[in-house]
Amino acid sequence: xxxLVESGGGLVQAGGSLRLSCVASGGTFTHYAMGWFRQAPxxxxxxxxxxxxxxxxxxxxDSVKDRFTISRxxxxxxxxxxxxxLKPEDTAVYYCAAxxxxxAGTRRPNEWNYWGRGTQVTVFS
Numbered sequence: 001x002x003x004l005v006e007s008g009g010g011l012v013q014a015g016g017s018l019r020l021s022c023v024a025s026g027g028t029f030t031h032y033a034m035g036w037f038r039q040a041p042x043x044x045x046x047x048x049x050x051x052x053x054x055x056x057x058x059x060x061x062d063s064v065k066d067r068f069t070i071s072r073x074x075x076x077x078x079x080x081x082x083x084x085x086l087k088p089e090d091t092a093v094y095y096c097a098a099x100x101x102x103x104a105g106t107r108r109p110n111e112w113n114y115w116g117r118g119t120q121v122t123v124f125s
Contacts, residue, residue, distance in 0.1 A: 001026055001027065001114070002024050002025065002026050002027030002029075002032060002098050002114050003024070003025050003026045003114075004022055004023070004024055004096045004097070004098060004114060004115065004116035005022065005023050005025075005096075005116055005117070006020060006021065006022045006094065006095070006096045006116045006117070006118060006119040007020070007021050007022075007023075007119060008020040008021050008081075008119060009093075009094060009119030009120045009121045010120075010121070010122070011122045011124065012086055012121070012122070012123055012124075013123070013124055013125075014086060014087055014088055014123055014124065014125045015085060015086065016086050016123075017082070017083060017084045017085075017086065018083045018086065018121060019080060019081070019082050019083070020036070020080065020081040020083070020094055020096075020119060020121075021078055021079075021080055021081075022034070022036075022078065022079045022080075022081075022096030022116055023076075023077060023078050024077045024078070024079075024098060025077065027098075027100075029074055029077040030053055030074050031053065031100050032053065032098040032099060032100055032114075033050060033051065033052055033053055033098070033099055033100075033102055033103070033104040033106075034050065034051050034070075034072055034079040034096065034097070034098050035047070035048075035049065035050035035051070035096070035097040035098070035099075035104075035106075035112060036048040036049050036050070036070065036079075036081045036094060036095070036096060036097070037094070037095045037097055037109055037112075038090075038092035038093065038094045038095065038121075039092055039093050039095070039118075040091060040092040040093075043092075045095065045109045046061070046109075047061055047107035047108075047109070048060075048061055048064055048068065048081070048094070049061065049064065049068055049070040049081065050070065050097075050104050050105060050106070050107075051070045051071070051072050051079065051104060052104035053104070055071070055072055055074075057104045057105065058070055059104060059105040059107075061107075063089075064083075064090075067083065067084050067085045067086075068081060068082065068083050068084070069081070069082040069084075070082075079096065081094070083121070086121075086123045087123060088123045088124065088125050089123075090121060090123050091121060091122050091123050092120075092121060093118040093119065093120050093121075094118060094119050094120075094121050095115055095116055095117075095118045096115070096116040097109070097112040097114065097115050097116075098112065098113070098114040098115075099111070099112045099113045099114060100113075101113075
């Protein structure tokens with residue numbers, strides 16, 4: 001069973017950048033599709049982006065397309081989320097997700113089996 005630990009969140013001014021990392025342990029990293037989701041106060045958890053096991057497939061929510069970039073380093077068991085041109089509406093807890101079976105582009109949170117504890121991202125104007 002894989003364990004996920006996110007890092008890199010913080011407080012940033014609108015227009016700024018942050019890079020989130022998620023380190024996986026306890027499983028064979030290349031067996032897992034990886035994803036990032038976020039949840040703002042009072043809102044449901046929503047899909048942000050995901051990446052296939054081979055890194056060939058990358059999928060983005062329309063709200064972050066052209067601003068966020070997902071990548072993975074299979075040698076380091078790590079998935080990254082580079083966030084540029086941040087907006088106040090990007091403020092949320094960001095969660096890393098993994099699954100062995102899910103198709104990488106799956107956007108429904110309940111289809112992903114493994115989750116980190118999240119890292120807070122706050123964007124102020």
